[in-house]
Amino acid sequence: MKNTSYIGVALLLTVIAGCTNQNPATHAALGLNEDAAIHELADLPENPLLLHSLTSRIQPQDGTLSTLYGNAIAYNHARTKGAGNYPAGAILYYVTWQAAADREWFGANVPERIKTVEQVRFTDEHNALYTQFTGNKRESEKSTSQSRIDLIKNMKIADFAE
Amino acid sequence: MKKIRLVVLSIAVIIALMQLIRPEQPSNIPISDLPGIPQEVNAILRSSCFDCHSSQTNLRWYDQLTPVNYLVNDHIIKGRKALDFSNWSQLTPAVQNTKLYYSLNKILWGQMPLPSYLLAHPQAALSEKDIHTLKDFVRSRKAPIGIDTIKTDKIKQQFTDFVRGKMGQSKQTVQPTPNGISYISDYRNWNIISITDRFDNGTLRMIYGNDIAVRAIQEGRTNPWPDGAVLAKAAWKQVANADGSLSTGDFVQVEFMIKDAKQYAATAGWGWARWRGKDLKPYGGTALFTAECIACHQPVKANDFVFTRPLDLKKLTAKNH
Numbered sequence: 001m002k003n004t005s006y007i008g009v010a011l012l013l014t015v016i017a018g019c020t021n022q023n024p025a026t027h028a029a030l031g032l033n034e035d036a037a038i039h040e041l042a043d044l045p046e047n048p049l050l051l052h053s054l055t056s057r058i059q060p061q062d063g064t065l066s067t068l069y070g071n072a073i074a075y076n077h078a079r080t081k082g083a084g085n086y087p088a089g090a091i092l093y094y095v096t097w098q099a100a101a102d103r104e105w106f107g108a109n110v111p112e113r114i115k116t117v118e119q120v121r122f123t124d125e126h127n128a129l130y131t132q133f134t135g136n137k138r139e140s141e142k143s144t145s146q147s148r149i150d151l152i153k154n155m156k157i158a159d160f161a162e
Numbered sequence: 163m164k165k166i167r168l169v170v171l172s173i174a175v176i177i178a179l180m181q182l183i184r185p186e187q188p189s190n191i192p193i194s195d196l197p198g199i200p201q202e203v204n205a206i207l208r209s210s211c212f213d214c215h216s217s218q219t220n221l222r223w224y225d226q227l228t229p230v231n232y233l234v235n236d237h238i239i240k241g242r243k244a245l246d247f248s249n250w251s252q253l254t255p256a257v258q259n260t261k262l263y264y265s266l267n268k269i270l271w272g273q274m275p276l277p278s279y280l281l282a283h284p285q286a287a288l289s290e291k292d293i294h295t296l297k298d299f300v301r302s303r304k305a306p307i308g309i310d311t312i313k314t315d316k317i318k319q320q321f322t323d324f325v326r327g328k329m330g331q332s333k334q335t336v337q338p339t340p341n342g343i344s345y346i347s348d349y350r351n352w353n354i355i356s357i358t359d360r361f362d363n364g365t366l367r368m369i370y371g372n373d374i375a376v377r378a379i380q381e382g383r384t385n386p387w388p389d390g391a392v393l394a395k396a397a398w399k400q401v402a403n404a405d406g407s408l409s410t411g412d413f414v415q416v417e418f419m420i421k422d423a424k425q426y427a428a429t430a431g432w433g434w435a436r437w438r439g440k441d442l443k444p445y446g447g448t449a450l451f452t453a454e455c456i457a458c459h460q461p462v463k464a465n466d467f468v469f470t471r472p473l474d475l476k477k478l479t480a481k482n483h
Binding site for chain 1: 347350354356361384385406468469477
């Protein structure tokens, strides 16, 4: 008799368990990624995150992710001509974040916090001014400016299917 | 006391009679260790996954009692359909990787092994050490990306074609998805709300938000997102540059989530859509494909089904410029 009762209770428990939600929502509200955003302009002339995005890159050796942003002049140039010598008034920003493992998906990295913002301002097709910001603070002029200008201005806009 | 005995006896008789009705037993064909997978990982798969995800199903006596056996059978049929390790060597490495990462994420979300299965089979529970072992193994299977000049040349050509096509304003006709959603072509003019390096499958993703979505971020109203908010996630294959950095290569797909709590009430308040490849082929055979989208996004139900944590896109004013 004891055995029968045990089986009955075990069956009941199993059926109840089988009927319970098998897809528990394990994540609470995620909120915004505040750490990776810009909260104060400080030395920055504008918030580059609100400009057009042209493309993104990953630097696995540094554990960083970047996005190339541009103002309307830069964006229109990139969409029609690709990259290279941007016209006067074009401004590019290359924003680089330290990457971190995505908490919602094992197998992905997402922006964690901004390391640098590099601004390339074109005075004409062949001349550009380079400014680097660490976070939102302006850095002093570096000797590598020209190589960074060349790298950034030659990044091609992402290839969209259209 | 007599009454209790009578009730217990009646239950026992009913259960005994129920045993006359039984579903067909699932097959039990032993399988050897999976090739190319370390011994310790094989051991974990065998103890925690194989019962429902392979042809080797070790049924305990209590799994075989009616009505439990119907529930168990249903789990096994669905489990084998989703992932059957008996066919492992027939899958391409890319498909194997997709299955491994997805399965590990299901484990990390607490969805697998099924909680009801664990209740009756506690030995199948994964320890912290097991999860660590699986993470190390799965991470070692990330999509390999080398410097490939042929691939790079192909991308350069595609890019030239793209620019030429754009200059001539040529646009292909894109078909709507089976659930009736029309292609939204101007998403690339929207702000991006985040980016993702998906090293599991070697893609780079940029996630865009329309004006309503960006305003919702700025006002902190993203759970739930307001009606009219649209999120677009575009993906490209990663391609290696000479300096070791990775750029956007071939366009892979774009996926949309369109918020309208009333219009899309039957699909968790969102219109789901995906177009794949350079020819923007709509994804899904029938409108029921959205069930797949919702099932995948279920772990973030408490976040209005959105995986992305958007960058805070503050409007800031310069003081000294």
